[in-house]
Amino acid sequence: MIEFREVSKTYAGATTPVVNDLTFEIQEGEICVFVGPSGCGKTTTMRMVNRLIEPTSGEILIDGQPNTAMSGTQLRRKIGYAIQQIGLFPHRTIAENIGTVPGLLNWDKRRTNERTDELLELVGLDPGQYRDRYPAELSGGQQQRVGVARALAADPPIMLMDEPFGAVDPITRERLQEEFLKIQDDIRKTIVFVTHDIDEAIKMGDKIAILKEGGYLAQYDTPENILANPASEFVSSFVGSDRVLKRLSLTRVGDMDLEPANGSAGEGPRLEKTMSLKDALSEMIGAGEERGVVVSGGDVLGSLTLDAIRGLSGRSGGKKSGR
Numbered sequence: 593m594i595e596f597r598e599v600s601k602t603y604a605g606a607t608t609p610v611v612n613d614l615t616f617e618i619q620e621g622e623i624c625v626f627v628g629p630s631g632c633g634k635t636t637t638m639r640m641v642n643r644l645i646e647p648t649s650g651e652i653l654i655d656g657q658p659n660t661a662m663s664g665t666q667l668r669r670k671i672g673y674a675i676q677q678i679g680l681f682p683h684r685t686i687a688e689n690i691g692t693v694p695g696l697l698n699w700d701k702r703r704t705n706e707r708t709d710e711l712l713e714l715v716g717l718d719p720g721q722y723r724d725r726y727p728a729e730l731s732g733g734q735q736q737r738v739g740v741a742r743a744l745a746a747d748p749p750i751m752l753m754d755e756p757f758g759a760v761d762p763i764t765r766e767r768l769q770e771e772f773l774k775i776q777d778d779i780r781k782t783i784v785f786v787t788h789d790i791d792e793a794i795k796m797g798d799k800i801a802i803l804k805e806g807g808y809l810a811q812y813d814t815p816e817n818i819l820a821n822p823a824s825e826f827v828s829s830f831v832g833s834d835r836v837l838k839r840l841s842l843t844r845v846g847d848m849d850l851e852p853a854n855g856s857a858g859e860g861p862r863l864e865k866t867m868s869l870k871d872a873l874s875e876m877i878g879a880g881e882e883r884g885v886v887v888s889g890g891d892v893l894g895s896l897t898l899d900a901i902r903g904l905s906g907r908s909g910g911k912k913s914g915r
């Protein structure tokens with residue numbers, strides 16, 4: 593767990609803070625996304641976790657221990673770091689790049705090589721083909737995969753990821769996001785993820801910290817709750833006027849309170865429980881029906897009505913509690 597306690601940062605020579613009295617906790621195994629407009633202090637906040645930047649006041653605890661009490665080696669072992677624009681060393685091979693932190697931690701060569709190959713496979717790159725290439729010989733998307741592999745090298749429980757998928761086209765970006773979420777399902781790291789893209793935040797975050805200019809925490813909650821109940825005008829305009837649709841995309845049919853199905857036939861289209869509400873809505877409107885039958889495999893789970901979906905576009909009605 594990472595705890596921010598009244599953390600502020602004013603850069604030398606500046607008169608106003610760029611990070612302002614942040615207090616919140618990031619739970620173990622969760623992805624916490626810092627999002628907000630340019631200059632609101634996202635990167636500064638993230639870099640205070642691994643002490644690339646020191647706070648002016650307040651403290652950051654990692655598993656209950658102030659990070660100031662940890663040595664450089666301890667911090668490197670505990671915290672992986674993947675940065676914007678990839679940051680691979682151009683004159684080192686892919687294997688040497690991935691082996692950077694194991695090298696600093698004095699791992700022997702064999703262990704580092706085995707780990708490198710394992711990570712290349714994890715991020716979907718054939719070790720035989722890519723291990724000895726240089727970064728310039730890889731596509732942007734492949735380089736970003738290597739950036740993620742490098743951050744994972746020493747198997748740190750915490751990962752800091754600063755716009756890790758920023759430098760690629762939208763389609764590659766979406767693929768990288770999905771691949772990474774699948775990897776995270778297995779590795780369950782505690783992740784701080786910086787982006788300025790609210791859609792990426794909604795997709796990647798278990799929690800989202802929305803920062804606003806001056807480094808204030810405008811809202812800290814699950815994507816679901818932020819979309820349902822934006823805390824202020826600022827949050828509401830930052831998440832966008834399509835927040836209702838975003839929320840429908842995020843919510844699965846199976847997450848809703850369902851009505852009993854009165855027999856499975858003749859009650860509108862069949863909706864798989866994993867389908868998003870946005871797709872379910874489209875099916876129901878397309879079929880001209882007020883309700884659909886929610887199924888999982890061959891079993892009928894219940895019935896979903898247009899009214900229940902409409903209820904969701906208000907506040908939090910209609911949805912089961914929890915994510």
Ligand SMILES: Nc1ncnc2c1ncn2[C@@H]1O[C@H](COP(=O)(O)OP(=O)(O)OP(=O)(O)O)[C@@H](O)[C@H]1O
Binds near residue numbers: 603628629631633
């Ligand atoms: N080393 C520094 N010295 C002085 N001011 C700095 C320094 N680094 C950042 N700043 C200022 O602090 C503010 C916050 O910067 P930061 O990089 O944390 O924001 P950000 O939200 O990550 O921005 P972006 O989305 O544009 O990357 C900005 O106004 C920036 O100019």
